[in-house]
Amino acid sequence: MSKDEYFVDLEALDTVGRKLNGVLRAMTETKGKSAHSTYLPEGALGKDFGEENELRQAHNTMKSFIEDEILKHLEDLVDDLAQKTSKTRGAYEDREYDAGNALNPGGN
Template sequence: MASKEYGVDLDALDQVVKELNQVLKDMGGPKDKAKNQTYLPDGALGKGFEERDRMHKAHNEMKDFIQQQIVDKIEGMIDEFGKKSKQTKDAYEDAEHDNSMH
């Protein structure tokens, strides 16, 4: 059985890190919309009836859910994956450097 060599494409890993960082920058748009551009003024649905209060409360709850449970979690996952990809790339670069010194 022949021995096979495996390699890691450090440029590809570096590109992944760059692209993930760009995705994080691009997440600013959805994050801003979820936080600031879905504002519902208090009197926008009318005044003095029970359904208005429930609708206003439901809107605020959904806005918070989208921001905290969706956008923030996606952003955190992308950030974590980017950091782990960078650590992996750096570890392979260090190993490659150490091997070339021997």
């Protein structure tokens, strides 16, 4: 291959896309568990002491921050990367097809 030629491993781009989608699925499962498995009802930390309510509210505040700020931004980032990987793969595949047709214009 000369220095003016390029090679793109489309299978590698497919692999990256599959892995990113796997990360998205795992994040969705984790987000669901976080939303539904970490509920802290009144009295769960004890009763008749003033800090119980503060602890529950701090828990809910941190839980919301993790879900809305951290997980949401990570999910958006991974989704964006997955979409860009897919588009890039498609663009390279189109170029490969165009190059093949340019070399064999009659399809013979």
